[in-house]
Amino acid sequence: MTLRFGTDGVRGRVGDELTPELVLALGRAAARVLRADRFLVGRDPRLSGPLLEGALAAGLAAEGVHVERLGVLPTPAVAALAAAEGVPGAVISASHNTYADNGVKLFTAGGRKLDDAVEERLEAELQRPTAEPRTGAALGTVADRADAADRYVDGLVASLGGRRLDGLSVVLDCANGAASTVGPAALRRLGADVDVMAADPDGRNINDGCGSTAPAALADRVVAVGADAGLAVDGDADRVVAVDATGRVVDGDHLMALCAVDRAERGVLAERTVVVTVMTNLGFRLAMAEHDIRVVETPVGDRYVLEALEDGSWSLGGEQSGHVIFRDLATTGDGLLTGIQTLDAVCRSGRTLADLAAVMRSLPQVLRNVPVATRGLDVGAALADEVAAEEARLGEGRVLLRPSGTEPVVRVMVEAGTTAEAEQAAERLAAAVERLGA
Numbered sequence: 009m010t011l012r013f014g015t016d017g018v019r020g021r022v023g024d025e026l027t028p029e030l031v032l033a034l035g036r037a038a039a040r041v042l043r044a045d046r047f048l049v050g051r052d053p054r055l056s057g058p059l060l061e062g063a064l065a066a067g068l069a070a071e072g073v074h075v076e077r078l079g080v081l082p083t084p085a086v087a088a089l090a091a092a093e094g095v096p097g098a099v100i101s102a103s104h105n106t107y108a109d110n111g112v113k114l115f116t117a118g119g120r121k122l123d124d125a126v127e128e129r130l131e132a133e134l135q136r137p138t139a140e141p142r143t144g145a146a147l148g149t150v151a152d153r154a155d156a157a158d159r160y161v162d163g164l165v166a167s168l169g170g171r172r173l174d175g176l177s178v179v180l181d182c183a184n185g186a187a188s189t190v191g192p193a194a195l196r197r198l199g200a201d202v203d204v205m206a207a208d209p210d211g212r213n214i215n216d217g218c219g220s221t222a223p224a225a226l227a228d229r230v231v232a233v234g235a236d237a238g239l240a241v242d243g244d245a246d247r248v249v250a251v252d253a254t255g256r257v258v259d260g261d262h263l264m265a266l267c268a269v270d271r272a273e274r275g276v277l278a279e280r281t282v283v284v285t286v287m288t289n290l291g292f293r294l295a296m297a298e299h300d301i302r303v304v305e306t307p308v309g310d311r312y313v314l315e316a317l318e319d320g321s322w323s324l325g326g327e328q329s330g331h332v333i334f335r336d337l338a339t340t341g342d343g344l345l346t347g348i349q350t351l352d353a354v355c356r357s358g359r360t361l362a363d364l365a366a367v368m369r370s371l372p373q374v375l376r377n378v379p380v381a382t383r384g385l386d387v388g389a390a391l392a393d394e395v396a397a398e399e400a401r402l403g404e405g406r407v408l409l410r411p412s413g414t415e416p417v418v419r420v421m422v423e424a425g426t427t428a429e430a431e432q433a434a435e436r437l438a439a440a441v442e443r444l445g446a
Contacts, residue, residue, distance in 0.1 A: 013127040019102050019111030022056040026110055028063040035067020037133040038114060041126065042096045046074045048089055050081035050156070051100035052186040052244045054107045055211035060100045064112060069148035070141075078156040080209075082186045082245035083113060084342035085160035091119030091339045092159075101186070101244040104221045107212045113244075119339035121311040157190050164194040164344055167337050173351050174199035177235040179251075180347075181226040182207040183219025185243035191344050198348065203233055214243045220330050220343070227255040237351060237361045241343035246310075247330035248343030250350060252362035260330035261292045263350055265368040267332070268324055269299050270353040276323070276336075277301070283316045283325030285309070290406045290423045295368035308410065310341045371405070372427040374434040376420040378441040383416040387441055394440045398422070398433045405429070407437065 018034065020026035039047070047068050051057040057080075065075040078086060083099045090097035094117050102109040114122050114130075122130070178200045182188040188207040195202045205226065206218035218225060220242040230238040230251045238251035250258040264282060271277035281302045284292065288305075296303050304320065306312040310331040317325050317335045326332035331341035338345055354361050387409050388395075395407050405424040412419060418441045424430035 013122070013131065017111050017113035019105065019109060021108055022060070022110045026060070028059055031060045031063040031112060032067040033134055034112060034130070035064040036071050036138065037067075037130050038096070038098070039068050039071030039073045040139070041129050041133055042114075042116060044073065044096045044117060046076065046095045048076050048078055048086055048093075048095060048097035049100070050078040050083075050086040050097070050186075052214065053080045053184070053188070053209035053211060054102070054110060054214050054243070056107075056110045057100050057211075060110055060112070064098060064100065065150045069150050071148065072142055072146055073148040075148060075150045076153040077150065078153055080186055080189075081156055081160065082190065082241075082342070082344065084246050084338060084340050084345065085156060085190065087115050087119040087340045088160060088163055088338060089119075089156055090115045090117065094118060099244060103244050103246065104215055104219065104242040106216065107214050115340075121314065121340060123311070123315070161190050161194045161197065164190075164348055165197050167334075167345060167348060168198065168352055171352055171356070172199040173348075173355055176237070176351055176355055177201040177203070177233075178351065179203045179205060179226060179229050179233065179235045179238040180207075181205050181218055181223070181238065181240035183215050183241055183243050183245075184209040184213040185215065185219065185241070185245060187241050187245035187344060191241065191245065194344060194348065200351065203229070203235060205229055219243060220247050220249045223249055223251060223257050227251045227257060231255040237354065239343075239347040241347070242330075245343045246341045247327075248332070248347050249330045250347065250361060250365075252365060253360060254362060256362065258361060258365045259370075260326055260328045260332060261289045261370065262365040262368055263330065263346060264324065264326050264332055265292055265295050266353060266364040267346075267349055268296065268301055269367050270357070270364075271324060272299060272301055278321060278323040281320065281322045283313050283320070283322060285313060285327050286408055286410065287328050287421065289328060289368075289370045289373055290404075291368050291370045299367075314340065371423045371425065372430045373421065373423045374427070374430040376434050376438045377412075377417045378420055378438045380411075380416050380418055380441065380444075383412070385411050385416075385418060385444075387411065387418055387444055390444055391437070391440050394437060398437060402429060402433060405433075407433065409437065409441065
């Protein structure tokens with residue numbers, strides 16, 4: 009069977025790109041490669057979740073693994089439980105995609121995402137003939153587990169070390185996804201006054217005009233009810249964006265910036281260092297320089313951020329999309345945890361979210377996805393002169409050409425002092441990529 013891991017597990021349209029047969033085979037391969045007696049499996053509430061959960065559990069159990077089904081639960085909740093118990097885990101989710109898609113995210117024992125070497129072993133294992141079938145007592149079991157949600161909420165509350173969010177009014181957009189129950193529960197236990205929206209999943213409405221990729225409705229609600237802030241997670245709640253009291257969206261770059269400065273001021277930002285990806289706005293880098301905070305850069309993907317955090321023993325990193333990792337508190341991006349840490353900074357400072365987020369100014373950023381004939385086309389060396397010429401024109405600005413890891417496109421990103429400058433440079437570079445990749 010053919011399977012390729014993207015930047016965040018396996019993902020595709022259910023029924024043709026991602027079939028139950030493929031997921032069952034992936035379960036068997038994961039059992040053989042990750043070699044564990046016990047495996048945790050959670051999912052988001054999309055329509056195909058129970059189908060693929062059953063397939064994955066069947067594949068694992070066929071190889072002698074004892075599977076514990078955690079039910080509907082955020083991705084970071086599964087990772088946290090896997091870390092606490094030292095066992096592998098999996099989440100059936102397509103994150104911020106629409107309900108027709110689904111996917112599988114795997115965690116090693118300890119709650120870490122798989123590295124490239126393990127993913128390659130899994131891909132290879134899928135091509136091998138199935139081993140001698142197990143029978144009788146050699147088969148694994150599949151059982152439901154009821155304590156996972158409560159344990160996750162307990163961990164979110166404990167992350168503030170006894171501090172609370174009393175007096176803070178918050179609108180929470182749950183994306184009709186995995187956070188629809190645990191998100192409101194955690195914020196209310198911390199004392200926040202919570203107005204909940206998009207928390208009625210029906211299997212089809214996940215990420216539909218709501219959540220972190222569509223925060224307009226949240227912004228309107230925050231202003232309408234006069235809330236102090238809003239939080240919008242995505243379908244599996246591993247990312248978040250915020251909204252200030254004026255309705256302005258506070259993206260992942262701004263959330264990292266305000267948390268980095270807050271932690272640096274409290275002396276809990278390890279080595280005054282923060283880890284970001286190549287897509288992080290130049291304005292973030294300029295703001296960190298003003299506060300004497302070092303920035304380390306990685307390729308796109310929160311697992312690369314985590315690898316760098318662990319290699320350097322640093323404590324904070326993330327992506328512009330709202331995947332933010334507090335390494336001293338979690339093993340992966342966690343939208344609810346990030347939101348709680350942000351609201352905690354607001355409460356302790358006595359300032360508004362808008363005031364704290366103003367620590368950085370985003371430079372206008374323009375993105376173009378340019379179709380090419382071959383997936384993974386490396387255009388960096390071939391277009392080095394064109395990139396240098398555009399950077400010289402921009403002065404204070406930045407250019408990035410990056411082949412997609414999942415589809416035959418090259419992503420062109422330009423940051424500049426004005427939107428017009430960024431758009432003009434992006435168009436010229438997109439044309440150059442088209443000529444090269446036709």
